[in-house]
Amino acid sequence: MKVGLVLSGGGAKGAYQAGIIEAFAEYNLEVTMISGASIGALNGALVSASGNIAIAAERLAIVWDLIATKDILKINSELYPRYLTMLAAAGLTGVGQLGLGLLAGWAEGSKADIGFVDTSPLTDVLNHYINPQELSQGTPLYVALYPYRGRLHAIKEFITGEVMKRFDTQNSVFKHVQSLSFEEQKEALLASAAIPVLFSPRKVGGRLYSDGGQGNYKKAQGNTPITPLLDQGLDVILVSHLENGSLWNIDDFPNENIIELRPSKKIAEKGIRDTLGFDAGSITRWRAQGKADTVQLLEKLVRFARNRTHLIESRTVLQDKVGLSNGSLQSRSLEQTMAKLKKKE
Amino acid sequence: MTKGVATAIELFPALKDKCAVRLIGRLNNVKEQSRVQQEKQGFINEVVSFFTGETRRRQDYINKQLVDVVEDTLDQLTDVMGSVALNSRVLCMVLDELKNLQSHTEAIANEVIDLRSKFAELEDTLNLRYSLLKDAVEEMDSRMKAHQQLDMVIHRWKSNALNTLPCSLRGYSVLDQLWWGDLGFYIQQYPGGEADKLIQYLHDQVVACFANDLQVEARTRISRDVWMEEPSGSVMAMPSVIQSINLLSDWAVEDSAPFVTLMCGQFTDSQQILTVPHLMSAERLGRALVGEFFVTRVTA
Numbered sequence: 137m138k139v140g141l142v143l144s145g146g147g148a149k150g151a152y153q154a155g156i157i158e159a160f161a162e163y164n165l166e167v168t169m170i171s172g173a174s175i176g177a178l179n180g181a182l183v184s185a186s187g188n189i190a191i192a193a194e195r196l197a198i199v200w201d202l203i204a205t206k207d208i209l210k211i212n213s214e215l216y217p218r219y220l221t222m223l224a225a226a227g228l229t230g231v232g233q234l235g236l237g238l239l240a241g242w243a244e245g246s247k248a249d250i251g252f253v254d255t256s257p258l259t260d261v262l263n264h265y266i267n268p269q270e271l272s273q274g275t276p277l278y279v280a281l282y283p284y285r286g287r288l289h290a291i292k293e294f295i296t297g298e299v300m301k302r303f304d305t306q307n308s309v310f311k312h313v314q315s316l317s318f319e320e321q322k323e324a325l326l327a328s329a330a331i332p333v334l335f336s337p338r339k340v341g342g343r344l345y346s347d348g349g350q351g352n353y354k355k356a357q358g359n360t361p362i363t364p365l366l367d368q369g370l371d372v373i374l375v376s377h378l379e380n381g382s383l384w385n386i387d388d389f390p391n392e393n394i395i396e397l398r399p400s401k402k403i404a405e406k407g408i409r410d411t412l413g414f415d416a417g418s419i420t421r422w423r424a425q426g427k428a429d430t431v432q433l434l435e436k437l438v439r440f441a442r443n444r445t446h447l448i449e450s451r452t453v454l455q456d457k458v459g460l461s462n463g464s465l466q467s468r469s470l471e472q473t474m475a476k477l478k479k480k481e
Numbered sequence: 482m483t484k485g486v487a488t489a490i491e492l493f494p495a496l497k498d499k500c501a502v503r504l505i506g507r508l509n510n511v512k513e514q515s516r517v518q519q520e521k522q523g524f525i526n527e528v529v530s531f532f533t534g535e536t537r538r539r540q541d542y543i544n545k546q547l548v549d550v551v552e553d554t555l556d557q558l559t560d561v562m563g564s565v566a567l568n569s570r571v572l573c574m575v576l577d578e579l580k581n582l583q584s585h586t587e588a589i590a591n592e593v594i595d596l597r598s599k600f601a602e603l604e605d606t607l608n609l610r611y612s613l614l615k616d617a618v619e620e621m622d623s624r625m626k627a628h629q630q631l632d633m634v635i636h637r638w639k640s641n642a643l644n645t646l647p648c649s650l651r652g653y654s655v656l657d658q659l660w661w662g663d664l665g666f667y668i669q670q671y672p673g674g675e676a677d678k679l680i681q682y683l684h685d686q687v688v689a690c691f692a693n694d695l696q697v698e699a700r701t702r703i704s705r706d707v708w709m710e711e712p713s714g715s716v717m718a719m720p721s722v723i724q725s726i727n728l729l730s731d732w733a734v735e736d737s738a739p740f741v742t743l744m745c746g747q748f749t750d751s752q753q754i755l756t757v758p759h760l761m762s763a764e765r766l767g768r769a770l771v772g773e774f775f776v777t778r779v780t781a
Contacts, residue, residue: 137493164489372496381517383538386510387545393499395506398513402520434492437505441495444557451564458571465578474585477592 138168139372140365141183144356145174145280145349146378147331149403151203151419153179153376154196155426156397161193163434169368171310171361173280173348176376177328178262181313181321184274185266199265200423204416262325268318278364279328280308280348284337293350308351308358311340356384366392376426380404395437400429504553511546514539620671627667627679634658635686639693648694649708649766650726652687653744656774657729659683668775684771691763699767702760709744738773740766 143153153176160167166189172180182199186192271277283306284290293305311324320340327338327345337346351358360382365373366389376397377384386394403422495501518539521530530536634655637643643651659665664683668676692699695707730745732738739756758765 137497139496162488163492165492372502380520381514381539383535383542385542386506393497393502395496395502396510398510400513400516402516433505433509434495436509437501438488438491438495440505441498441501442491444498444501444560445494447561447564451567454567454571458567458574465574466581470585474588477588 138370140169140370141167142360142362142373142375143172143176143180144376144378145176145359147175148418149378149422150175150179151200151422152378152426154200155423156376156430157183157196158193159427159430161190165189167275169276169365171278171364173359173361174329177279177325180277181266181271181325184277185270195265199261200419204419262322268321271321272314277313278310279313279324280310280351280358280361281327281345282308282348282350282358284344284346304354305352308348310361310364356382360384397430399425401425504550507546507550511543511550514543623667623670624675626663630663631659631683638690644712647709647711649744652691652770656770660774669779680771680775684767687771688764688767691767699764700762702762705759708766737777740769741773
């Protein structure tokens with residue numbers, strides 16, 4: 137059975153995807169191909185390098201437990217003034233937060249594309265838990281990357297796509313990780329997770345890229361990166377979402393067999409604070425929710441499909457038997473015998 | 482089998498089933514979007530949604546997904562109704578056949594009852610036939626024994642074993658022995674044709690022996706005294722013999738068995754038995770004695 141897995145972006149809410157993989161491990165459901173954006177790319181890399189789903193679930197559990205206890209995000213000390221502005225932005229909700237943060241970052245005047253957050257703790261985790269050799273030989277993995285054209289361009293696209301939600305914006309591109317060198321693999325993963333301004337863009341194949349989740353905000357083309365898995369002959373594609381009410385539309389892919397794993401309860405209430413909220417309580421909660429939502433959906437599917445199959449099978453058998461009997465269940469030999477018996481009398 | 486393997490076996494076919502994935506997936510999506518729609522309330526949210534068009538897009542999405550869900554459910558329902566209809570039709574066929582089988586079972590049961598009564602009749606007939614056969618075999622066996630005894634006793638008479646007795650008592654002795662033996666049993670148990678033949682044969686033998694003992698013809702009349710004469714070496718002098726004869730002949734009365742009464746000395750000289758002639762042939766005596774033993778006595 138060929139199973140595709142799409143892991144959307146969503147920062148710390150990626151812990152939800154660790155719960156999904158845990159559920160997969162319980163069903164012994166191996167994944168044939170993975171495509172991820174942002175935190176989905178990092179989770180996808182862990183799954184890809186693990187070899188089998190049970191090991192993947194264990195490693196994700198370890199990594200997310202570590203993330204919950206360790207400060208994965210470190211502030212770049214040379215960017216303290218910007219930090220203060222970001223802190224002010226944190227007091228706002230939703231759109232206001234990131235928007236003000238980005239604007240403040242730009243307004244500070246620095247032209248250096250240095251990210252606000254130091255990614256070295258994250259890089260350490262990647263180096264420790266993702267073996268490049270294993271990744272190269274692992275499950276095929278595609279990551280979404282967004283061509284970086286400067287902060288101003290990122291802000292403009294954010295406003296038109298994410299804020300106004302009325303315009304199609306630039307698409308993300310996808311890189312097949314196993315086709316890259318070891319060094320570029322790491323850069324591609326970090327690039328996919330590089331939220332503009334917060335993280336520095338990374339160079340892959342001589343070009344700068346940032347958070348793959350930015351691609352075409354309106355259709356979530358980048359953040360829900362199904363494109364590389366289309367027309368690959370997959371039996372089913374499982375798509376995980378990390379936001380409430382994603383407007384990614386399954387009907388845009390009528391030729392594929394797709395099932396979406398959507399949160400059954402509100403997964404994010406605090407906008408950027410949830411995206412960057414790498415705290416133990418939230419991580420534990422999201423992991424549990426991811427597993428529970430997946431199990432519930434798959435159980436429902438199994439029950440329905442099982443009964444449907446039984447119905448079809450029994451109907452076929454019954455039709456065959458009825459067809460053979462030509463509309464009557466009488467036994468010819470019995471009728472003949474009874475006729476002989478009655479004749480004797 | 483571990484839980485993982487067991488559930489994978491069930492899950493793979495379910496994931497491949499596009500109809501199931503479509504229906505369950507869309508239902509799940511609609512639930513989530515409806516929840517989000519409800520949660521996004523408040524003036525500012527509604528104003529923002531108005532400008533971004535998010536609410537309308539979400540509502541369109543919900544509507545489209547709901548229509549798909551309803552259509553898919555209708556398809557499934559149609560399938561189920563088809564199955565139910567087929568089941569009902571098959572059930573009718575089964576009921577019809579059940580009635581047919583009930584009727585056949587009744588016919589077979591009646592046949593069995595009929596056979597059973599015929600078997601009972603046959604058993605009775607066989608038992609009767611067997612009983613008749615058994616009786617016939619027993620009769621034949623008894624007749625053979627009677628014949629054997631008769632021949633043996635007569636042979637003994639002819640061998641002069643009774644020469645110490647008066648001639649008439651020889652006959653009495655033989656007849657008495659025959660009466661208490663197989664011949665007597667046969668005559669009493671199986672009166673009729675064969676018994677009469679045996680009696681006739683006995684009569685002929687007794688007459689022949691009487692005639693032989695006195696060296697006369699069977700029809701030659703001899704005085705009663707000669708018949709009663711005691712031979713030399715007679716045992717009649719022995720009181721025990723006389724007592725035995727008296728005891729054994731206590732069944733004989735003058736009216737029905739005059740000859741035996743006379744033979745066994747039940748009367749004194751002064752008494753006259755009118756029915757016993759003074760002159761009688763061997764044939765007469767033999768007939769009388771055989772008659773008294775095996776005819777009169779049997780019918781009495």
